[in-house]
Amino acid sequence: MIDSYRHKGMRRKLAVTIKNKGIKDQRVLAAIEKIPRHFFLDSSFTEIAYQDKPFPIGSGQTISQPYTVAFQTELLQVEKDEKILEVGTGSGYQACVLLEMGARVYSIERHRTLYKKASQLLSEMGYLPKLFYGDGYKGLPTFAPFDKILVTAGAPEIPEELLKQLKTGGLMVIPLGGSGNQLMTTIRKLSDTDFEKKEHGYFRFVPLLGKKA
Ligand code: SAM
Numbered sequence: 001m002i003d004s005y006r007h008k009g010m011r012r013k014l015a016v017t018i019k020n021k022g023i024k025d026q027r028v029l030a031a032i033e034k035i036p037r038h039f040f041l042d043s044s045f046t047e048i049a050y051q052d053k054p055f056p057i058g059s060g061q062t063i064s065q066p067y068t069v070a071f072q073t074e075l076l077q078v079e080k081d082e083k084i085l086e087v088g089t090g091s092g093y094q095a096c097v098l099l100e101m102g103a104r105v106y107s108i109e110r111h112r113t114l115y116k117k118a119s120q121l122l123s124e125m126g127y128l129p130k131l132f133y134g135d136g137y138k139g140l141p142t143f144a145p146f147d148k149i150l151v152t153a154g155a156p157e158i159p160e161e162l163l164k165q166l167k168t169g170g171l172m173v174i175p176l177g178g179s180g181n182q183l184m185t186t187i188r189k190l191s192d193t194d195f196e197k198k199e200h201g202y203f204r205f206v207p208l209l210g211k212k213a
Contacts, residue, residue, distance in 0.1 A: 001124075003036045010050035011037070014066055017052050023070045027078070031100035032066055039121065040091035059111040061206055063091040064152060068203055075173045075186055075200060076148050078103050085143075085165065086129075087136030087208070088152035092118035095129045098150075105129035106143055108136045110209060137210060139165040146170060154182040154205035163189065175205045 015033040023029060038049035040063055045055055054062040064072075073094070078084065080102035086095055089109035095118075098105045107129050109115040115133040122129065132140060136151070137159045144165035151162070151174040158174060166172055166189045175182035184200040 001039050007036060007038060014050045018067050018070045021067050023074055025074045027101050028070050028073045031097045032070060035096050040093045057091045059113050061090055063093050069094050069097060072150060072173050073097055076150055082147040084148045085146040086150045089118050089131055090114060092122045094152055096127050099127050099129060106140055108132045108134050110135055153208035155208040175203050179207060
């Protein structure tokens with residue numbers, strides 16, 4: 001895997017593009033500028049890996065558009081050492097963005113092939129999140145509670161289990177809706193029974209699916 005000056009240059013431009021689209025958190029922009037996105041894609045995508053677009057990663061799934069990654073990460077208001085659960089590891093790129101911001105990352109993926117691929121790549125790159133193969137609808141009860149939860153696939157409804165596994169005071173970022181567009185939503189857990197919900201515009205995600213594949 002080669003990360004050339006050319007790749008670095010393309011990354012710098014990508015970070016500027018994302019900044020111009022409204023992302024303000026410098027730590028998010030720094031992570032985008034640092035992480036070699038072309039490592040997460042098939043070599044046939046190397047030339048276009050720094051376009052602000054989603055790309056296929058196999059198993060019918062995608063690596064999200066960098067702007068969407070940045071938008072969700074900014075909404076998550078990541079603080080150093082926070083324990084964050086990501087649902088939908090996919091390529092592992094988003095997990096690396098969270099790690100670059102100092103979070104402790106737990107990420108779950110329902111496709112075994114993607115789980116294995118991300119596990120190998122991230123360890124080769126020196127990133128050490130805790131990765132799991134399983135159904136993100138169920139979260140990770142053994143490791144709960146989490147300070148933050150980030151769902152990176154479109155969910156028809158808020159998974160009850162994930163709300164339970166969020167700390168009081170914690171925040172969830174989740175794209176809500178069926179196939180088509182989803183409404184980016186943040187949910188602050190005020191108590192076991194009180195939640196504050198905010199909406200942040202429409203995005204397009206692959207769907208959150210039940211059961212392991
Ligand atoms: N965060 C990923 C990245 O950085 O590459 C991109 C995520 S992709 C848009 C959505 C991912 O969610 C896919 O890899 C998909 O297999 C996974 N997924 C869908 N339903 C799931 C579920 N119930 N549990 C865990 N992962 C799921």
